Amino acid sequence: MTETLLEIRDLKKHFPITKGRLFMKQTGTVKAVDGIDLTIQKGETLGLVGESGCGKTTLGNLILLLEQPTEGRIRFESKEITGLSGPELREYKAKVQAVFQDPYSSLNPRMKVKSLLMEPMTASGKMSRARQIERIGELLDLIGLKKRDAGLYPHEFSGGQRQRIAIARALGPNPELIVLDEPVSALDVSIRSQIMNLLKRLQRTFHLTYLLIAHDLGVVKHMSDWVAVMYLGRIVELARSDRLYSRPQHPYTRALIAAAAIVRPGGKQKESALTGDIPSPLAVPPGCRLHTRCPDAFPLCAQESPEFKEIEPDHFVACHRG
Amino acid sequence: MNTAQLLEVRNLKSQFHTRRGVVKAVDGVSFSVGQGEVLGIVGESGSGKSITCLSILRLLPKPAGRIVAGEIRLNGEDLLTKSEAEMQGYRGSRIAMIPQDPMSSLNPVFTIGDQMAAPLKYHLGLVGNRAAEKVEELLAKVNIPSPKQRSKQYPHQMSGGMRQRILGGIGISCDPILLIADEPTTALDVISQDQFIWMLKAIQVERSLSMIWVTHDMSVVAKACDRVAVMYAGRIVETAPVDALFNAPAHPYTIGLMRSIPELSDSREELFSIPGQPPDLLNLPDGCQFAPRCDQMKPVCLEKYPPETILGERHSVNCWLKADHD
Amino acid sequence: MTKLKAALRGIPVGAAVILTVVVFLGFFGGLLAPYSPTALNTPGMLLGPFSHSSKGLHILGTDQLGRDILSRICAGTRVSLIVGLSAVFLAGAIGSILGILAGYFGGWVDTLIMRVTDAMFSLPFLVLALVLAAVIGPGFSNIVLILGLVGWAAYARLIRGEVLRIKNEQFVKYAKIAGTRTVVVLARHIFPNVTNSLIVMATLRLGIMIIAEASLTFLGLGVQPPTPAWGSMVAEGRMFLSTAWWISAFPGLAILLTVMSVNILGDWLRVRLDPKFRQT
Numbered sequence: 001m002t003e004t005l006l007e008i009r010d011l012k013k014h015f016p017i018t019k020g021r022l023f024m025k026q027t028g029t030v031k032a033v034d035g036i037d038l039t040i041q042k043g044e045t046l047g048l049v050g051e052s053g054c055g056k057t058t059l060g061n062l063i064l065l066l067e068q069p070t071e072g073r074i075r076f077e078s079k080e081i082t083g084l085s086g087p088e089l090r091e092y093k094a095k096v097q098a099v100f101q102d103p104y105s106s107l108n109p110r111m112k113v114k115s116l117l118m119e120p121m122t123a124s125g126k127m128s129r130a131r132q133i134e135r136i137g138e139l140l141d142l143i144g145l146k147k148r149d150a151g152l153y154p155h156e157f158s159g160g161q162r163q164r165i166a167i168a169r170a171l172g173p174n175p176e177l178i179v180l181d182e183p184v185s186a187l188d189v190s191i192r193s194q195i196m197n198l199l200k201r202l203q204r205t206f207h208l209t210y211l212l213i214a215h216d217l218g219v220v221k222h223m224s225d226w227v228a229v230m231y232l233g234r235i236v237e238l239a240r241s242d243r244l245y246s247r248p249q250h251p252y253t254r255a256l257i258a259a260a261a262i263v264r265p266g267g268k269q270k271e272s273a274l275t276g277d278i279p280s281p282l283a284v285p286p287g288c289r290l291h292t293r294c295p296d297a298f299p300l301c302a303q304e305s306p307e308f309k310e311i312e313p314d315h316f317v318a319c320h321r322g
Numbered sequence: 323m324n325t326a327q328l329l330e331v332r333n334l335k336s337q338f339h340t341r342r343g344v345v346k347a348v349d350g351v352s353f354s355v356g357q358g359e360v361l362g363i364v365g366e367s368g369s370g371k372s373i374t375c376l377s378i379l380r381l382l383p384k385p386a387g388r389i390v391a392g393e394i395r396l397n398g399e400d401l402l403t404k405s406e407a408e409m410q411g412y413r414g415s416r417i418a419m420i421p422q423d424p425m426s427s428l429n430p431v432f433t434i435g436d437q438m439a440a441p442l443k444y445h446l447g448l449v450g451n452r453a454a455e456k457v458e459e460l461l462a463k464v465n466i467p468s469p470k471q472r473s474k475q476y477p478h479q480m481s482g483g484m485r486q487r488i489l490g491g492i493g494i495s496c497d498p499i500l501l502i503a504d505e506p507t508t509a510l511d512v513i514s515q516d517q518f519i520w521m522l523k524a525i526q527v528e529r530s531l532s533m534i535w536v537t538h539d540m541s542v543v544a545k546a547c548d549r550v551a552v553m554y555a556g557r558i559v560e561t562a563p564v565d566a567l568f569n570a571p572a573h574p575y576t577i578g579l580m581r582s583i584p585e586l587s588d589s590r591e592e593l594f595s596i597p598g599q600p601p602d603l604l605n606l607p608d609g610c611q612f613a614p615r616c617d618q619m620k621p622v623c624l625e626k627y628p629p630e631t632i633l634g635e636r637h638s639v640n641c642w643l644k645a646d647h648d
Numbered sequence: 649m650t651k652l653k654a655a656l657r658g659i660p661v662g663a664a665v666i667l668t669v670v671v672f673l674g675f676f677g678g679l680l681a682p683y684s685p686t687a688l689n690t691p692g693m694l695l696g697p698f699s700h701s702s703k704g705l706h707i708l709g710t711d712q713l714g715r716d717i718l719s720r721i722c723a724g725t726r727v728s729l730i731v732g733l734s735a736v737f738l739a740g741a742i743g744s745i746l747g748i749l750a751g752y753f754g755g756w757v758d759t760l761i762m763r764v765t766d767a768m769f770s771l772p773f774l775v776l777a778l779v780l781a782a783v784i785g786p787g788f789s790n791i792v793l794i795l796g797l798v799g800w801a802a803y804a805r806l807i808r809g810e811v812l813r814i815k816n817e818q819f820v821k822y823a824k825i826a827g828t829r830t831v832v833v834l835a836r837h838i839f840p841n842v843t844n845s846l847i848v849m850a851t852l853r854l855g856i857m858i859i860a861e862a863s864l865t866f867l868g869l870g871v872q873p874p875t876p877a878w879g880s881m882v883a884e885g886r887m888f889l890s891t892a893w894w895i896s897a898f899p900g901l902a903i904l905l906t907v908m909s910v911n912i913l914g915d916w917l918r919v920r921l922d923p924k925f926r927q928t
Binding site for chain 1: 366367467481482483484511512513514515516538539540541543544545547564565568578579582583584592593594595596597599600
Binding site: 064065066089090093094097098100101102105106107108109110111115119120122123124169 | 818819823825828829836837
């Protein structure tokens with residue numbers, strides 16, 4: 001019996017580009033997120049895939065309330081969260097946490113592990129200091145570090161261990177949802193699987209919900225129940241993980257899978273590859289965003305933006321062909 | 323079979339003298355690259371793969387870094403005996419390198435055209451119109467559309483994929499005999515990576531160019547390389563033709579690496595992972611450096627470094643488990 | 649002990665020794681001076697180095713009022729050091745706060761503070777100090793105030809640059825996500841990561857402050873007699889340069905050695921604290 005934890009409707013985030021210091025004139029807009037509909041069920045992992053510049057990090061920032069949306073709604077546990085303030089905001093922040101890509105930049109080098117772990121718990125305002133100290137021991141245990149490591153500084157740990165600390169930090173305030181923004185891409189290959197296994201174990205133990213933002217399809221496939229593919233600010237395909245990988249419908253999804261698929265020697269370059277390079281988000285093509293690169297484009301694609309439709313149960317695509 | 327290897331590296335040792343001790347970044351590495359062959363060097367951080375390439379180009383950061391032993395023979399000549407002036411003549415023209423991180427490898431205040439023309443002028447003496455023509459030719463070769471306009475643009479006006487291809491263009495611009503690509507796809511997304519690899523492969527095949535691909539990504543190896551050397555803690559632990567490496571890896575580290583890649587495992591359950599942490603290059607253990615993390619370790623592994631064992635056609639490994647093969 | 653040795657590795661020994669002596673004299677100068685720095689001894693005036701008066705041996709000679717130069721230098725150390733350090737502290741405090749605010753908040757706050765900083769840079773430091781001194785008046789605490797008010801601009805610019813770099817670090821992003829209050833973000837995340845640069849800049853600026861104090865005192869706008877100060881000693885000796893050069897020369901040398909040592913040590917500290925070279 002799954003309930004909807006996070007619901008996003010028609011979400012947009014546009015950044016104005018201005019010239020001049022004192023008298024600013026708007027010369028353009030970056031439509032980083034341009035109309036997204038998404039739901040995440042409690043206890044599941046939604047993988048969000050796309051090239052850099054597609055807006056997936058901006059989407060993460062919106063959910064984490066680092067940015068306010070230009071338009072649209074975000075509902076968490078059925079409550080609207082944009083425009084929250086005060087104690088309700090603090091409560092939301094305790095329930096929605098994040099782990100970032102760079103284990104070297106995400107921990108303040110001047111703070112001991114103890115203080116790092118306590119930060120979100122203190123900010124939530126709901127845990128007594130004594131309880132926080134107790135929790136530090138629990139958290140270190142969960143990630144496989146010793147109690148005495150709490151007194152050390154980040155530079156005394158390896159990249160993989162620092163990422164574990166970042167994960168423990170996110171778990172401190174007992175969150176419901178964790179936004180994982182490229183959690184393993186900066187780590188050595190042999191460490192990645194350690195961290196992925198840890199994340200999955202923690203998810204099972206604490207019934208956590210994950211939004212996994214990544215560009216590595218293998219990582220996403222291994223960890224996600226659902227996968228959403230993003231291109232220039234829009235979701236082009238959304239499906240259950242196995243369905244997406246076995247029967248991708250959108251040309252962009254197909255190109256991603258084709259590019260990532262060859263892992264054994266002897267493969268040839270797949271025919272359905274896209275041509276050209278990704279357009280700048282300042283100059284989003286009219287109609288379907290992909291039409292300038294799509295091998296299957298026809299005239300309608302340049303004029304009209306395709307609707308996001310459910311083409312079969314649990315499988316959504318935005319494409320004129322589908 | 324040792325005839326006419328373009329590049330032969332024998333027992334290369336490069337070290338860094340730091341305040342905390344000597345870092346043996348490359349500790350006795352030997353390999354060769356044949357004419358028209360693509361060798362992949364695979365390893366994680368601390369393996370020594372990038373330092374190996376910098377050593378070939380003799381670009382180790384001074385004064386801490388130095389090459390303390392070994393031979394690097396390009397067409398028979400030992401590069402380690404060359405003067406700095408001679409090496410400068412080689413870099414970019416006979417041996418070229420494509421660096422990673424297209425963001426910082428291109429100078430933001432010069433146009434693409436200017437940056438591409440610089441080595442043409444220095445090594446080939448091309449200036450003016452002839453240089454501009456060659457620049458456009460190169461841009462077209464690396465699939466940059468509208469070369470004439472693009473050559474007048476600045477790096478920030480291009481996507482990451484385009485910048486990396488431009489770096490590739492600079493690499494091949496003076497017709498090198500050896501091209502070294504140092505993790506050129508790491509900062510790129512999957513589609514740009516794919517485009518780059520195939521583009522470079524086409525050029526390599528067309529010109530019968532010898533290449534070294536340095537990477538940690540096995541799919542790059544599968545797409546681009548003929549032979550592979552796997553490095554760990556400053557040494558090569560296994561060398562094999564690419565098919566043999568994927569179908570019959572011999573060294574426990576290679577096996578572990580392959581098994582921990584999600585694409586190659588279909589199961590949604592626990593991924594295999596190599597236990598432990600990457601090696602601390604200041605405190606390397608005696609014996610095989612991988613032993614502390616190896617699930618098939620034997621006592622001898624901790625005492626002595628295993629000798630090279632030949633397993634088959636150009637397939638060799640340094641592991642005590644295979645040492646009774648010979 | 650080994651931690652201390654490691655921390656002091658590569659330290660320029662000469663400069664360190666000189667500064668240690670200076671600091672020592674700053675504390676105990678008055679007590680260590682062989683003679684009273686202020687007592688007049690007119691019969692023994694204008695005696696050269698290593699000469700004797702009724703009081704005894706004067707290693708560095710006496711000045712026009714018979715006061716022992718060495719004793720006055722020892723006593724004057726205190727003024728130079730205290731004024732120098734206090735001015736650096738004040739300027740550093742003002743500059744850091746403004747730099748952090750400008751860097752972190754951006755927008756009009758940044759523009760405003762940076763334009764003021766630019767204006768301060770366009771006016772010569774000493775001229776500004778002189779004008780303020782003429783207005784506010786001389787004296788020990790006034791000088792500290794003046795030098796602090798005139799000298800903060802360099803800190804503000806430097807710290808602002810550092811803050812721009814730091815605020816993009818992911819741990820700052822995380823703090824915002826976790827709901828940490830802005831004041832706490834500035835205090836626990838931003839400030840501790842600028843202290844390295846701050847310390848280095850402070851040591852490098854200390855030399856400037858010491859010279860500034862000496863200059864103001866030389867012109868009569870700084871510390872007033874009878875408090876011994878290196879600047880006023882140099883000033884007083886001006887009239888005797890051809891006959892009793894030691895009256896100006898030795899305090900001048902003291903200024904030179906102190907400022908040079910501070911600069912050399914500041915350079916060492918900068919390299920030492922730079923994360924690229926830092927040992928972990």
